[in-house]
Every structure is written in structure tokens, then in C-alpha cells.
Amino acid sequence: GAGVSQSPSNKVTEKGKDVELRCDPISGHTALYWYRQSLGQGLEFLIYFQGNSAPDKSGLPSDRFSAERTGGSVSTLTIQRTQQEDSAVYLCASSTWWGETQYFGPGTRLLVL
Amino acid sequence: GESVGLHLPTLSVQEGDNSIINCAYSNSASDYFIWYKQESGKGPQFIIDIRSNMDKRQGQRVTVLLNKTVKHLSLQIAATQPGDSAVYFCAENIGSGGSYIPTFGRGTSLIVHP
Numbered sequence: 001g002a003g004v005s006q007s008p009s010n011k012v013t014e015k016g017k018d019v020e021l022r023c024d025p026i027s028g029h030t031a032l033y034w035y036r037q038s039l040g041q042g043l044e045f046l047i048y049f050q051g052n053s054a055p056d057k058s059g060l061p062s063d064r065f066s067a068e069r070t071g072g073s074v075s076t077l078t079i080q081r082t083q084q085e086d087s088a089v090y091l092c093a094s095s096t097w098w099g100e101t102q103y104f105g106p107g108t109r110l111l112v113l
Numbered sequence: 114g115e116s117v118g119l120h121l122p123t124l125s126v127q128e129g130d131n132s133i134i135n136c137a138y139s140n141s142a143s144d145y146f147i148w149y150k151q152e153s154g155k156g157p158q159f160i161i162d163i164r165s166n167m168d169k170r171q172g173q174r175v176t177v178l179l180n181k182t183v184k185h186l187s188l189q190i191a192a193t194q195p196g197d198s199a200v201y202f203c204a205e206n207i208g209s210g211g212s213y214i215p216t217f218g219r220g221t222s223l224i225v226h227p
Contacts, residue, residue, distance in 0.1 A: 001164055004156075042219035043157070043201060056214065089157050097115075102215070103149060104156035 003028065004105035006092050012111045013082055021077040021108045033102060034067055034077050035091045043091065049075065050097075068074030082112045121200075123222040132190040134221045136203035141184060143205035143216075148177060148188045151220070152199045160188070160201075190223075198225045 005024045011026040013019050025032050045059040049069045057094035060066070064082075069075040079086055089109050126132050138146070144165040149157035163170045163177045163186075170177050174187040184204050198222040207216065 030181075035217075041215040045214055048214055058213075093156075101159050101162055103159065104149075106154075106156045 003039045004092055004094055004103055006090075006105040006108050008108060009106065010109045011112065015084060016081055019082055019110065020091050021079075021110070023077070023092030023094075024049070024104060025048075025073065025075070025092070026103055027073075027101075028092035029096055030072065030099060031095045031102075032069060032075050033093045033095075034075070035093065037060075037089045037091055037107070039088075043074045046077070046090075070094065073082055079110075082110075084112050086110060087112045121219045121222060123224060125224045125226065126193050128193060128195060128225055128227050130193055132188075132193045132197070132223060132225075134188045134190075134201050134223065136186040136188075136218055137201070138186060138205045138216075138222075140205060140207050140216075141181070141199070143207050145206035146179060146186050147204045147206070147215070148175075148186075149202045149204065149217075150197075150199045151202065157202060169170050191221075193225050194227050195225045196225055 004026055007022045011019055019061045030051045031050045035043040036046055037043050047060055047067045048056040064080045067077045089107040091104055093104045095102045147162040148160040150160050152158045161172045161175050161177050163179050167180050174191045178187045190197055200222050202217050202220045204215040204217045
């Protein structure tokens, strides 16, 4: 079946612009996670959605970052007033329930010039 | 091997050898552990998992060992192949108020020489 998909696959933007990254989780998965991965680094947790519960935003690095999940499915990560240090790969993962195995999308490679 | 938060190590092996990738975790409350493989330009891919009530689990060519006493996890790959070349991450899951947010190590780069 279809896995986690993300769009765009690559995004180049200018400093100060806003960007939106999209994640389509696996159908039926109730949990959705966003991570950030800088070159040669591990995964940095950003935000987590579980069903209709309030999201866990404890990993968001600043108030320029926000995310929403509509209808318990598609999620959008928004970065406002992008900075060069925001350049990274943004990964989305979903799982059937919290604590279960996460399945990752291919990521969105963001470059802020 | 790797430890959550430390410098990315590299393991070089010859094709056909067995590989062992190590991971030290920090929280004794962690009860679910996962190994992921990440190839260049792709997202992490699930390999194998293990829960804290087990100390060994086997998959196809892979075995995960868990030593809770010393908080150590290892991934063994039998008869390593060039296609196994990738970065391998371990992740520990810690339940906090009903929210499982895994902690990932920085990974170990496995290079398989033909």
C-alpha cells in the first residue's frame, strides 16, 4: 500500500519568506510526527499529533514554527520568516498509535538562501 | 558504536562479514527500541524493533540484542552486503503522559566494501 508521502521534495526559498511543507500519512494511522534532520545529524523531534488530542509541540524550536493536522490525516508544517539555520531535511512519520513503529516519508529538503 | 547525542561513528566492513552496530541509551524507563536504516537521500526505514521484556529478537539477516542492565542495544547484520551501506539509527521510546516521543541517536554510518 501507499507509504507516507511528503511534498515538495525540495524547496529553495529566500530568507524571510514563509514556507509550507505537507505530509500525507499512511491511511488509518492516528499518530503523526514531524522531525528535522540537519546534514550528518540525527533526528530532532518537532511536533507530534495523536488522534484528536492536542498536539505535543515541545520540540518546536521557535514560534516561527507551527503545524496543523486537518481531519486527522494530512499535516502541514509552516515556517514563517525563514532563516538560513532552518535549512535541513524535514521528515514526517506516522504510526498506527503512539508508541508503535513509525514509518517515515522521504522528507522535504529545505534550503534557505 | 553510537550513543545518543555523540559524534557520528563509521563502521567499515568487507562484503560477507558480519556487522555489529552498538547503541547506548540513557533512560532506564525506555521500554521500546527500534533500529532504522537511512540510505542517502531517503527517509529512515524500519528494520527491527524490540520491547524491554525481551533481550533478543531476530529478523531476516538482522538480530537486535538488548541489555537493560547496562542500557545497551546492538544490531547485528549477518553476511553484510553492499546494499546494507547506510546510516543506522537506534531510537528509544519513552512514554510521557501518554505521549510516546522517541529519542534518536545520531547514527552510525556503515560502509560495505565489495
